[in-house]
Amino acid sequence: MKYLYSLFILLSIAAVFLAPLDKHELNEISFTFAMGVDYAEDGYELSLQLINPAAIAGKTPVPISPYVVYKATGKTIDTALERISVNLSRFVHLKQVEVIILSEKLAREGKTKDVAEYVMHSAQVPIDANMVIIKDVDASELLKVYSPIEGFSAFEISNILDKLGRDIPRTATEIKVDEIKEGKDIALPFISLAGDLKSGQTKGNLETTSPAHVAYGGLALFKEDQLATFLDYRDAAYLSMLQGVESGFSVVADCPKGENAVFTFRVLGNKAREGKVEIYEDKYIYHFDLKLKGDISQFECEVNLDNPEEIKLLEKQLKKTIQKNVDHLLTIAQEHELDPLGLGLIMREESPEHWKKVKSDWPSELKNADIQLSTKITVQNIGKYKAGDG
Numbered sequence: 001m002k003y004l005y006s007l008f009i010l011l012s013i014a015a016v017f018l019a020p021l022d023k024h025e026l027n028e029i030s031f032t033f034a035m036g037v038d039y040a041e042d043g044y045e046l047s048l049q050l051i052n053p054a055a056i057a058g059k060t061p062v063p064i065s066p067y068v069v070y071k072a073t074g075k076t077i078d079t080a081l082e083r084i085s086v087n088l089s090r091f092v093h094l095k096q097v098e099v100i101i102l103s104e105k106l107a108r109e110g111k112t113k114d115v116a117e118y119v120m121h122s123a124q125v126p127i128d129a130n131m132v133i134i135k136d137v138d139a140s141e142l143l144k145v146y147s148p149i150e151g152f153s154a155f156e157i158s159n160i161l162d163k164l165g166r167d168i169p170r171t172a173t174e175i176k177v178d179e180i181k182e183g184k185d186i187a188l189p190f191i192s193l194a195g196d197l198k199s200g201q202t203k204g205n206l207e208t209t210s211p212a213h214v215a216y217g218g219l220a221l222f223k224e225d226q227l228a229t230f231l232d233y234r235d236a237a238y239l240s241m242l243q244g245v246e247s248g249f250s251v252v253a254d255c256p257k258g259e260n261a262v263f264t265f266r267v268l269g270n271k272a273r274e275g276k277v278e279i280y281e282d283k284y285i286y287h288f289d290l291k292l293k294g295d296i297s298q299f300e301c302e303v304n305l306d307n308p309e310e311i312k313l314l315e316k317q318l319k320k321t322i323q324k325n326v327d328h329l330l331t332i333a334q335e336h337e338l339d340p341l342g343l344g345l346i347m348r349e350e351s352p353e354h355w356k357k358v359k360s361d362w363p364s365e366l367k368n369a370d371i372q373l374s375t376k377i378t379v380q381n382i383g384k385y386k387a388g389d390g
Helices: 003-019 077-086 104-110 112-121 153-162 172-180 234-242 306-337 343-350 352-361 364-368
Strands: 029-040 043-049 067-074 089-095 098-104 129-134 187-193 213-223 226-232 249-254 262-280 282-298 367-381
Touching: 029 104, 043 077, 067 077, 067 306, 077 089, 077 112, 089 352, 098 104, 098 112, 098 153, 104 112, 104 129, 104 226, 112 129, 112 367, 129 153, 153 187, 153 213, 213 234, 213 249, 226 234, 226 306, 234 249, 234 262, 234 282, 249 306, 262 306, 262 367, 282 306, 282 343, 282 364, 306 364, 306 367, 343 352, 352 364, 364 367
Parallel strands: 029 089, 029 098, 098 129, 129 187, 282 367
Antiparallel strands: 029 043, 043 067, 187 213, 213 226, 249 262, 262 282
């Protein structure tokens, strides 16, 4: 709670020194870090997670929630925001919004780009606010969940997204850039709620050892304006690998000598380079070069790690596993006729004349595509494992 009190003081100072044109006094302003946007039949349902100053303003905090959630429906986001404002005694300050949560229903109805356009043109909402899809739960309901670690679900979600790196589009500007690219479909991160929603919305969620909490789910894949399907975090990791995300994922491979066991390679560095696309009549071969370095962690194989030749067996097995998983990722894209990898974009750049012939049928043309990897793996650390030790 002391952290929330300090945060409130910092925000108050920022409001004074960083927003000199705002004529409202500090005791007339409500700060918010998170905005939720749900689908409504007549427009949008907007929800705001507002700091409750009464809970954190004194040295002895009042035993009430550190934030409150207000919501309203409007034909546009601004009209919904106005309806929230008339129910508050304070002016709503949106310049501190860190995350905008979009419901699955809203995304499936094709309104994600509309929200992104609103953010890009709004003078109130930061253009670099993170945008994320929530699966199975309304955005307004997620904002009511007590975050056991960060205090605010807004901070929890922002920290989860920061761990992903900047290679996955998640701001309004990045969505717009992907939208105007020919040959690449939009992919946004999605989150889910692990645990019971009702329990998570009570203060008891802060007192249990098994709380409900926000979890990274993977990527939400879009076909034109509409959410088409979800890619779980393991498959999403391989998409990120091809896009050059440096670390944060592991590769689990079978042991190379036929034993019924596995080992884990923790990726600590990744340099990915798109190769050229080769076109053979109606067949497209895409080449990606990967340079991965990392450590062997969990290890259950009958392999002598003191022998460089046997380490090469592990590297060979890792290459096979990565290729297998990338093939699986491509199969998902082909089945849904989606191109989150940007293979059409590569073709447009490498072979513009052929792209002109097939772009009207893209990404259905993906059924004729294959991905071939040239992977170099460097094992940096094998720990204290010996042959056969787990």
